[in-house]
Amino acid sequence: MTEEITIKNKVQKQQITDEWLSGIDVKEERYYSIGEVSTLCNNVKPHVLRYWESQFKNLAPIRRKERRYYRHNDVVTIRNIYNLVHFNRYTVEGAKKYFSNKNSSDSTVKFDKTKANILNVINDLENIDRTLLED
Numbered sequence: 001m002t003e004e005i006t007i008k009n010k011v012q013k014q015q016i017t018d019e020w021l022s023g024i025d026v027k028e029e030r031y032y033s034i035g036e037v038s039t040l041c042n043n044v045k046p047h048v049l050r051y052w053e054s055q056f057k058n059l060a061p062i063r064r065k066e067r068r069y070y071r072h073n074d075v076v077t078i079r080n081i082y083n084l085v086h087f088n089r090y091t092v093e094g095a096k097k098y099f100s101n102k103n104s105s106d107s108t109v110k111f112d113k114t115k116a117n118i119l120n121v122i123n124d125l126e127n128i129d130r131t132l133l134e135d
Contacts (some may be wrong), residue, residue, distance in 0.1 A: 003014075013051070016112060019038055022061055025040075026040060026075045026076070027072070027074050028071075028072040030072075031062065031069040031070065031071060032069065032070045032071075032075065033067070033068070033069065033070075034046045034049055034050075034061075034067075034068050037049060037070045037074070037075055037078060040075055041075065041078045041079055042079075042082055044078065044082055049078065050068075052078065052081055052092075053068075055092055055096060056077070056081065056095075056096060056099060057099075058077055059072070059074055059077050059078065059081070061074050081095055087119070
C-alpha cells in the first residue's frame with residue numbers, strides 16, 4: 001500500500017515541468033470551474049484554492065452567482081504557488097513575499113530541478129530502506 005502512494009507521489013513530482021508551470025495545456029479563451037482547476041493543478045483541493053485566493057492578490061477568479069471561474073493566468077498562478085509551496089518548501093507567507101517582490105501578476109516561477117531531483121533521490125532511498133527492512 002505504501003509503495004503505491006510513493007509511486008503516485010513520484011509520478012506527480014515528475015510531471016512538474018516548465019511547460020506545466022506555464023500552462024501550455026490550458027486554453028486561454030476558456031473559463032474553468034474550481035473542480036476543473038483542481039484536476040488541472042495536481043489535484044489541489046478546492047478548499048486550498050479558496051484559501052490561496054484569499055491570500056494571494058494576483059489570484060482573482062471571476063465570480064458569478066457565487067461560483068468561481070478561473071482564467072488561464074489564474075491556473076498558471078495556482079501552479080506556480082503549488083510549485084513554491086510543495087517543491088521549493090516555501091510557506092504561504094514566503095510565497096506571498098516572492099510574488100510581491102516580483103511586482104508582476106503573471107510572473108512565472110522557474111522549476112528548481114535540483115530540488116526535485118533531491119526529493120526523488122530521497123524517495124528512492126526510502127523505498128530501498130523499506131524493501132531492506134521487509135527482507
